[in-house]
Amino acid sequence: MSSNFTDIVGAADLRDREADPASAYDTDVVIVGTGPTGGTAALALASYGIRTMMVSQWSWLANTPRAHITNQRAVEVLRDLGVEEEARRYAVPWKEMGDTLFTTSLAGPEIARLQTWGTGDARSGEYVQASPCTMLDIPQTYMEPLLVKNAAERGAKVSFSTKYLGHAQDEHGVTVRLLNRNSGQEYSVRARYLIGADGAKSQIAEEIGLEIVGHTARAGTAYVRFHADLSRYVQHRPSILHWIMNPAAAFGEIGMGLLRCVRPWNEWIAGWGFDKEAGEPDLSIEAVTAQIRTLVGDPSLELEVEGVSTWYVNQQHALSMSKGRVFCGGDATHRHPPSSGLGSNTCMQDAFNLAWKLAFAIKGYAGPALLETYSTERVPVGAQIVARANQSRLDYAPLRDCFNTDAGNGTRTVEAGLARLRATTAEGAELRQRLGQALELKNYEFNAHGVELNQRYASAAVVPDGTPEEKFERDPQLHVQPTTRPGAKLPHAWLVDASGRRVSTLDVTGHGKFSLVTGLSGQAWKQAAERLDLPYLRTVVVGEPGYEDPYAYWAKARETEEAGALLVRPDGYVAWRQLSSVWEADEAEAQLREALETILATPLRHPVPAR
Structure with missing residues (x-):
């Protein structure tokens, strides 16, 4: 350097x-x-x-x-920037995001449901433990x-x-x-x-x-924004996404239509696929009104179309x-x-x-x-x-295959699909088993906690600590694995501040500064940070007033000895850690200086103010 x-x-x-x-x-x-x-x-x-x-x-x-789904990590960003509570005033709350329905229409028989966005009995505890923030819409x-x-x-x-x-x-x-x-x-x-x-x-x-690299315009989708009071169909089973499986309308690649709640329960988006090779679909008021009435299952539904548009499925990312x-x-x-x-x-x-x-x-x-x-x-x-x-789009195929609506006379009907699915026969039992398996697959879209929170950074702004490569104990797409390993997001754990209020480890770090996190035995780190006297470095000594750990949640999450240390970046990611105890301030200062100089790619000096 x-x-x-x-x-x-x-x-x-x-x-x-x-x-x-x-x-x-x-x-x-x-x-x-x-x-x-x-x-x-x-x-x-x-x-x-x-x-x-x-x-x-x-x-x-x-x-x-x-865009509308706001996952826990995005809400943590809002929290760090001081606007989380304001955002909540405009959001559909987490609990009301609710089940995702697979149904023949809003008014018609259901085919299946999935508890989604971590709201379900089997997953909600993981989401609550992982972050001080809930998902929002x-x-x-x-x-x-x-x-x-x-x-x-x-x-x-x-x-x-x-x-x-x-x-x-x-x-x-x-x-x-x-x-x-x-x-x-x-x-x-x-x-x-x-x-x-x-x-x-x-x-x-x-x-x-x-x-x-990648592909563009793999499939076409029509979106129609409309207003209609649909509370009688959904208020008792709150959900923001309703997938409609009904052969009375053409639904393109996925084979399903969509009703998305924008604001409960009178502002909506209807979506359906179309064959892009055949050109733009008919999006006249008459055509989209008929399609929406089919999706809702109410042929006399009063609605107001606000706007129509089309978009195409892309699969591209920059190198x-x-x-x-x-x-x-x-x-x-x-x-x-x-x-x-x-x-x-x-x-x-x-x-x-x-x-x-x-x-x-x-x-x-x-x-x-x-x-x-x-x-x-x-x-x-x-x-x-x-x-x-x-x-996730491709993963709808097994679900769609479980609902065969072929009536046998050249037509397709909801009744034919329901009859097969509910038949008291070996074929019916097999279909129901496959439907359950297809629902499990959709967890990779709707309950993919790991996809949302398990990102690991490897760069010059992260200093490896020499530990063996991380192994995930559960499916890394479905389940979050909190860790203090360099390159991972700092785990959430509740602390208690000087007033007795709970605060997250995410609240006492970030906010535009690096944070040196240690325990009561880590006084050498505190002294080292005081010696360096950097305007962008705070010290968090867990156990001192303002950072008490009465639940011992942080003691379980830190993965270091009490006198070890973590260096957390302004974006909440761990940049460096010392697993074992360091007792001498000289040694702590040398290690901390080396880590910061490596991460920031510059010797530690007090710069000339930018303005």
Whole structure:
């Protein structure tokens, strides 16, 4: 590692900070796009005191509630950024997300149910133990304003009706060209870094030459937003997803239609597949009204169509997510169907991973090499969730095969399918057994706790501790395995603060800083941190007032001796750990210094303030 600080952070950047950064840069970071990626990045950067400008070519935010499932990790991000409670006011609560139904129509006979999103008797305890946050259902029409409003309140500048035209980056920064769509004026903004959160047709990803692998437009789906009071069909069995298996309508690749509750119980989305080779489907008001009435099972249903659209199933992810001073994330780098509810969650986590690294680089706490770990850590996650979402679509086939509606006279009817499934015959018994097995398979979509929380980072921002490779005790897609291994998310455990209130280990770490976590016997670590006196490092001594462990939950979760230590990154991931006791402050300081210098790719020095 170079000992020359200016070689690492860049001589030009250091001179700019020593002089007047406002004269060299109009802002620190320009973000193109106001979706979950852009909004989370802007909120985090503004919270960290970074000058941020976010632009959107549109006049306002999301006009459709497309993304909605908000998993525990995404809610933890909201919690860290101080907006969890506000988000809950706009959400369908966890318990009301409820069962997922497989039925012939909302009014008709059910075929099967699955307790989903961790709400079921068999899984809810795991979800409660894994996080201080529950899952929530927050439509994108509510999530985007929440993120953008709070980012603006914390100092981010937001420009709507502002089209991104292009950029030019050099050794010292990025010049971004923009167009005010209202006035027609073109202008440029000089920034240190650029974030491309500009969606699945990302201009920025194309400009920096990101290699995207996979397939596009595998299947077509029609979505219709509508209003209708369906409470009489669903209020007694709350659920946000109802899969309809009915041959009276054509349902494409999956063979099922969908009714998704946006707001209980009068705002909905109806979805069904279509043959993309045959062109766009008939989406006239008459056609979609008839289709919705079939899905609901009410031929006289009064409804109001709000909007219609089509989308295509993609299976793509980027092999890298940055080039130089330009970074992409979210749908710009991973494109997939909404199955498994992973889309906006992954977008938000991309941004959360990137934001603290940019903040540390801008403030001079870290060298440029830290920024390279963004791509290293997030590319495997993007590949994983793209594969999982597409596999979840394929996993409907066994369920569909259990409901054979062939009436034997050239027609298909619900009655024929139900008769086979309910027959008191060997064939009926076999079908019911297969139906149970098909339901179990759908846990990989609807109760995939491990997919959501088991991400492990391997990069230069994680220091291995020399322990053997991790082995998962249960299926790593279905079950979360908390661990303090470097590269894993810090486990949640309840502590008690000085006032007697419960606080999570996630509450006393994060928030834009590194955290050194040790026990009462770890006074050497506390002394070491005091000696280093770094503005971005806090010490958490579990057992001291404010961090009591009366339940002994942390003692069970820490996987170290009491006088061992963990170094937790601002994004909540363990960067380094010392398993055994260290008693001398000199040794602790040497180990801590080496770990931080490795992770941050710079010698520990107090940098010149960014502004």
